Amino acid sequence: MSTAQQVPDILSPEFAANPYPAYRVMRESAPLIHHEATQSWIVSRYEDVERVFKDRAGQFTTENYDWQIEPVHGRTILQLSGREHAVRRALVAPAFRGAELQEKFLPVIERNSRELIDAFRHTGRADLVADYATRFPVNVIADMLGLDKADHDRFHGWYTSVIAFLGNLSGDPGVAEAGARTRVEFAEYMFPIIRERREKPGDDLLSSLCAAEVDGVRMSDEDIKAFCSLLLAAGGETTDKAIASIFANLLAHPEQLAAVREDRSLIPRAFAETLRYTPPVHMIMRQTAADVELSGGTVPAGATVTCLIGAANRDGNRYREPDRFDIFRDDLTTTTAFSAAADHLAFALGRHFCVGALLAKAEVETGVGQLLDAMPDLRPADGFEVVEQGVFTRGPRSLPVRFTPRAA
Template sequence: MTTAQQAPDILSPAFAADPYAAYRIMRDEFPLIWHEPMQSWIVSRYEDVERAFKDKESAWTTDNYGWQLEPVHGRTILQLSGREHSVRRALVAPAFRGSALQEKFLPVIEGNSRDLIDRFRDTGEADLVTDYATHFPVNVIADMLGLDKGDHARFHGWYTSVIAFLGNLSQDPEVTASGLRTREEFAEYMLPIIQERRENPGDDLLSSLCAAEVDGTRMSDEDVKAFCSLLLAAGGETTDKAIASIFANLLQHPEQLAAVQKDRSLIARAFAETLRYTPPVHMIMRQVSADVEVSGGTIPAGSTVTCLIGAANRDDRRYADPDSFDIFREDLTATNAFSAAADHLAFALGRHFCVGALLAKAEVEVGVDQLLDAMPDIRLADGFTPVETGVFTRGPQSVPVRFTPVGRTGAAGAAQ
């Protein structure tokens, strides 16, 4: 056990610039850290983070979401437990798997991806973040919910504000105030729509959520609004960063990009490895209700624990050559990478495993496939190397690429 003064500080500029070097030091030398400014213990080894997420011990709870999430979302499924959690999950989960996902929402995903690509497919250049990834998941969620995609700028502003609130580790008062305003604005926007869908249901996800019933239990307007807020923030931010990171990783490993271009079934492997190597979310908190023994010492009852996914996913006690991006690695299984039995921790594990994991997988597989079709000779802009930013969530802010538009050849195409 040690103090933050002796170990890398996750609020420092050096950490923000390169957390992976700090993660290595933390795992090897400081597996348990008390961080005074955050009032939180920090764990970084795979076995400890996995244990926190699997939560088979009653000591590991999500009570922290009462202060971390509820102020901006309202009370969500993430902070529930026991029967209340199982019923609520049963109300929302069917829309994100099986026939509902494949038959109802896959065409929505495909159409939104094509619409975005059509805007640049003939130009020979694009920024995969600003031209595609930033818009794609939010547009999909808006269409799924039956909302007006013309409000994209508002949706993006809201989820950006919420994610900033969640990642406000230094407790910046302006970030806090913005997050609280977002809850009010989102409620003013959504509650009238929810009430209208109850009276005039359609064939959209929002109508399904309003009508869903399990054992005589239905969600209130506030419950539905809170879930939509969570879906917009979690689904928008994480898929946005995941798509940008997949291409950043593949473009810097041309032989692996070539393999994926030739065999599109490898997209799932590329996504799984990206979730391990450069996860969109680098840390998730938990709270312990009893003393818990972990690597390096004891976490006292009542403490908040910051679980470093970005560190655990590169733990050499769990993965061979963990700091290398390798879609063919044998210690990561793509077939279960999007289930609660995943070999990585990017979606958490256990009963709070991400309910939207299969939606994210569908979005990524469709998006990457269509982008590769439109840009068969995709390459990074000359002299550009993608750089990740962020601490709580992390990904490249820009991935400018060049390509020969399909159907154009010769000098004219090359000039693009």
């Protein structure tokens, strides 16, 4: 077992500026670190993170979410296990896969993307973060739920507070208070709408959640509110950063951008490689149910384990030239990249694999395709260099681009 002093601390400015050199040191010489400030055990190798996520032996739980996410969301599906988890997942999953996603919500995705692009396609310039990525997934989720998109700024403010709370590794009391306040405000906003949909259901996801029933079990108002809160935060933040990162990576590799522009069937490859190379979520935590042997030592029972997805996805024992962005690599399987059989770790694995993975794929394929149609000669603004920000979640701070203006 290694000590945190051997590598840059995950709370340090050096780590926040660029975590990848620290990830390399961790994987090679400090694969298991006890981090005093967060009272957690940090793991960074692919084999260890994969083992934690798949958890075939029942050694890792999500009990850490009792203190990590319940204060801002309420009790969510992520905290459940066994039959209770299976039933709740069966209640929400149909909207995020298959025919319902394609027939009911793909038009919603296409419309929201087009509306955002129409606002700047004629100008010849845009910031793909501020003008598109931060707005697109939140608008889609609000539209899917049948909420008023005019409340976008409130939704964005709420999910920003939630993500800040989840990434509050230093324990800033102001961030904690803002997160707790968000839970109250979101509940006050959602409960009247949920009651209305129960009485007068519409053709939207929120109405479907109100009516869904599996094995005689239905979701309570609190269940639905907590799921919507989780959906806005997790679906907004991750897709936001994924779309920005795809373009940041492609703009840094013009030959690959040209290939995607010519062959849109490569968009899933670009997405999968971005999830591996610059994942939106860099850390996911679990809690041990018993003493567990991992690379570098033993983690005691009842301990929090911080899984570094950003480190594991660049493990040279799993991927060749892991620090190279390559949408054509043959050691990343695109056909399974958006399922529980994925070989990258950005969506987690096992029973808690991201339920919204296919929604994210649909959003990315639509959004990237429409953006390339609107900006065929897309290029970075003069002198611009990508600066990533975030530790728990991470993505480009801004992405100003130029292109030839085009009419809608």
